[in-house]
Amino acid sequence: MFLNFFKQYFVLDDLDNDEKHSIRFRISALRILLSASLIAILGFTIHSLIELDGSEEGFLFLSLGLLYTIMTSCLMMLSRRFHRFASMALPALIALTGVLFIAISGTSNGIEFGVISLYSLPLVIRLFYNFKISLFFSAANVLTLVTDLYLSRQQDMYWGTGTLYMQLMLFALLNFGLPLSVSRMLKTLHLSINRLRDLADRLNHQSDLYEEIFEHTGTPTLLCDKKGIVLKLNQKALDLFPEDSANDIEGTKINDWIASTSDASNKFFWQKNVSECVLKSNTKSFLEVHRSSLTTHGHYVLHLQDITHLRALTEELETTQQTNSRLAHFDSLTRLPNHQNFCNQVNHRIRNVSDYYTGAMFIIRISQFKLLNKQYGREQSNKVILNFSRTLQARLSDKTISGRLRGVKFACFMPVGQTYLIQRNLRTLIKSVLPEQIRIGEDILNIDYQIGVAYYQNEGETAEELLERCEMALEYSTSAERIAFFDQQLEAKLIQEHKLGLALGDAIKNKHIQIWLQPQVISSGEIRSFEALARWRLEDGSYVSPIVFIRLAEELGLLPKLAENLLRQLVDVLEAWHQESIKTPIAFNLAGQELMNDVFFALLMSMTSERPWLSEMLELEITETSPVMTNPLIHKRLRALSQYGYSIAIDDFGTGQASMGQLIDIPANILKIDRRFVAPLPDDKRHLDIVKSTIQLARSLNMSVIAEGIETREQANLLISLGCDTLQGYYFGKPSPISEWTENNNEKAKQLRMVY
The missing domain is CATH 3.30.450.20 (PAS domain)
Structure with missing residues (x-):
């Protein structure tokens, strides 16, 4: 019961968001201030009564205490009905108190009490009136500050620098700091209440709108x-x-x-x-x-x-045989023969033709259809498929068999003469029947294709076999050459790559791929660093080109595991070199897929934390030709590695993905000039200009430059004269097994000098 009375008197119950909320706030603040003042005055009065010693000053303080108690109690009662009067009387009472204590009191405590009373006026006034009135009293208190400083000096009340700073700080805090902060809080509360009111209005409007929509959906x-x-x-x-x-x-x-x-x-x-x-x-x-x-x-x-x-x-349609046949043998969207029906028609054609019959089977796949599906939606994308199939059928001859295999793949089988057995003529024929543009609503879209072609020359092949060959050829179509033809060499190549992929998986599992090192030297001939190169030796003693098995590992998703094996092998060597004080870094190539792999990145970071010196001995070369190098996650992880102190080099600069953009996104400090720009030097002026501009670009970005593929003394001298920092190539040293540098207690690695 007492708690409810307390909440009602101080207006602490939840306020409604109506126009009277500001009045209720002022009444609440007024009663809280009056109650706090009354408690303080009662304490002062009781203390004065206890300390009463019969002196004239004691009776004066007791009388003032009783007078203020009566006045404050009256204001508390008046605040129930005359809150405006009470809100004006309270600041007046505080001002009067401050002036009286400054004027009458002869002690420093009394003067300071009066000063603080006057300093609190702007804050109290801001609770009941606007900011301008509060600011006026804040400015007026400059006179109070001057009076306080004057009296302090006259009465020598601990006058000093500390006292002056304290008075200035108290003046700034009570006159400007707190009133401005409270003004900001009140302004924020006012804005919040207005926003809540607007939100409530919008919610009510939305509710009415949804009610209306529900009633007028157009369907039960x-x-x-x-x-x-x-x-x-x-x-x-x-x-x-x-x-x-x-x-x-x-x-x-x-x-x-x-x-x-x-x-x-x-x-x-x-x-x-x-x-x-x-x-x-x-x-x-x-x-x-x-x-x-x-x-x-x-x-x-x-x-x-x-x-x-x-x-x-x-029910009527389902009783007809036509519907059943369509569902069983034709694509429901395009009405073209489905995969099985298409193969049956082609096989029937092949079995019932005369000798020396020639034909061409080709599969058409619409490129980037997922983007169209995402941009226009499934319904509009289906219209693209439907329009394409209709256009294709209209352009094909009556003797051509066409069908929809699945998704965005279409198959065609057409008889061709001897002329069209030539690939370029058949390529022209296929392009002529494919629509280059498809309309979606008001938009006209350019359509790209990938096409795999296989010939039939009366050799007893079936439609299923021809489709498999078309699929093989389709996998070798590119953005530059969209039409790919199947031949026996392609089939042998696919089988060979499959076998090589199996062998590569075993080699990575058994750690048969080893590291070789190639020196990177400075102009004096001293070895500055090495580049780690992966080498795979088969059981027959032959080597598989790194270009081949690295690409194959990337396609099969084996690159992170391969990189992990090589990194562990390399770190073991660097740890031995670190113990022998061999301060020669080794550059380690990353193609991007490894950095996308969470396990590999965690391994690299854990090795770094366990070996603080590793970032000085291990350099990271980023192969710019990898498409994933533009991924934001790789940029984020490279920045983290750079913060750990790793040197980062952009390898094969100028040959890959968005070269200039990489200089912005990747925190690299080394630029490697690709061998294809170095090989024609010094005779080719065009390549010379490219190398010069690359070195100047690196210098302007405070990056070091490494040129690779140097095979002659003239190339070396030219690059040194152009300001190239580091040189690499067969002229200085071919790649060699890492064991040559670590055998005999790292004897060769300790020399680390080459003269050319």
């Missing part, structure tokens, strides 16, 4: 809970039950009014996405119930569609 609509109890229905839904009212239906279960025709035992049939039902009051009326969930409240919206006529039509 029900709203029900998870148990199937009808909460609301619109007028169109009510029209389905002509003999009943909304009050009769709302609050009852859906099962009381409709029943499932496909699953009569299921009481929750309406929870399916689509369910076919019948009205219990009229068993000849069929409905299709479409469910959508309202996840916020856990309710369901059910759209009822009258399908009585559609059901009759469907």
Whole structure:
């Protein structure tokens, strides 16, 4: 009971967001201040009574205490009905108190009490009046500050620098700091209340709008809970039950009014996405119930569609053999033969033609169709497929068999003469029948294709075999050469790559791929660093080119594991060199796929934390030709490695993905000039200009430059004269097994000098 009285008196109950909220706030603040003042004054009065010693000053303080107690109590009572008067009287009382204590009191404590009373005026006034009035009193208190400083000096009240700073700080805090902070808080609260009011208005408007939308959806609509109890229905839904009212239906279960025709035992049939039902009051009326969930409240919206006529039509169509044949042998969207029907037609054609029959089978795949699907949606994308199939059929001859395999793949088999057995002539023929543009609504889209072609020359092949060959050729089509032809060499190449991929997996698993080192020297001939190169030796003693097995490892997803094996091998060598004080770094190549791998990146970071010196001994070369190098995750991880102190080099600069963009996104400090720019030097002026500009670009970015592929003394001298920092190539040293540098207790590595 006392708590409720306390909340009501101090207006601490929740405030409504109406126009009177500011008045209620002022009343609350006024009563809180008056109550606090009364408690303080009572304490002062009681203390004065206890300390009363019969002196004239003691009676004066006691009298003042009693007077202020009476005045404050009166203001508290007046605040119930005359809060405006009380809110003016309270600052006046504080001001009077401050002036009296400064004027009458002869002690430093009394003067300071009066000064603080006057300093608190702007804050108290800001609670009841606007900011300008509060600012006026803050400015007026400059006079109070001057008076306080004057009296302090006159009475020698601990006058000093510390006292002056304290007085200035107190003046700034009470006159400007707190009033301005409170003003900011009040302004923020006012804005928040206005925003909440606007939000409430918008919510009410949205509620009315949704109510109107529900009523005018255009279809009979029900709203029900998870148990199937009808909460609301619109007028169109009510029209389905002509003999009943909304009050009769709302609050009852859906099962009381409709029943499932496909699953009569299921009481929750309406929870399916689509369910076919019948009205219990009229068993000849069929409905299709479409469910959508309202996840916020856990309710369901059910759209009822009258399908009585559609059901009759469907049953009639399903009785015809034509419908069954279409469903079994043709694509439902394009009406083209499906995969099985297409193969049957081609095989029938091949078996029933005369000798020396020639033909061409080709598969067409629409490129970047996923982007179209994402941009325009499934329905519009289906229109692209449909328009393409119609255009293709219109341009093909009557003797051509065409079909849709799956997704965005189409197959065609056409008879061709001897002229079109030449690839360039057949390529021209295929391009002529493919539409270059397709219209979607008002948009005209340029369509790109990938095409795999296989010839039939009466050799007994089946349609299935020809399609497999087309698929093989399709995998070798590129953005530059979109039409790829199958031949026996391609088939042998695919088989060889498959076997090589299996062998590569075993080699990585058994750690048969080793590290070789190639020196990187400075102009004096001293070895500055090495580049680590992977080498794979087969059982017969031959070597597989790194270009081949690195690409194969990337395609098979084996690159992170390969990089992990090589990194562990390399770190073991660097750790031995670190113990021998061999301060020669080794550059380690990363193609991007490794940095995308969380396991590999975690391994690299853990090795760094365990070996703080590793970032000085291990340099990271980023192969710029990798498409994933533009991924933001790689840029983020490279920045993290750079912060750990790793030197990062951009390898093969100028030959890969967005070269200039890499200089911005990757925190590299070394630039490697690719061998293809170095090989034509010094005779080719065009390549010389490219190398010069690359070195100047690196210098302007404070980056070091490494030139690779140097094979002659003239190339070396030229690059040194152009300002190249580091040189690498067969002229200085071919790659050699890392064991040559580590055998005999790292004897060769300790020398680390080459003279040319």
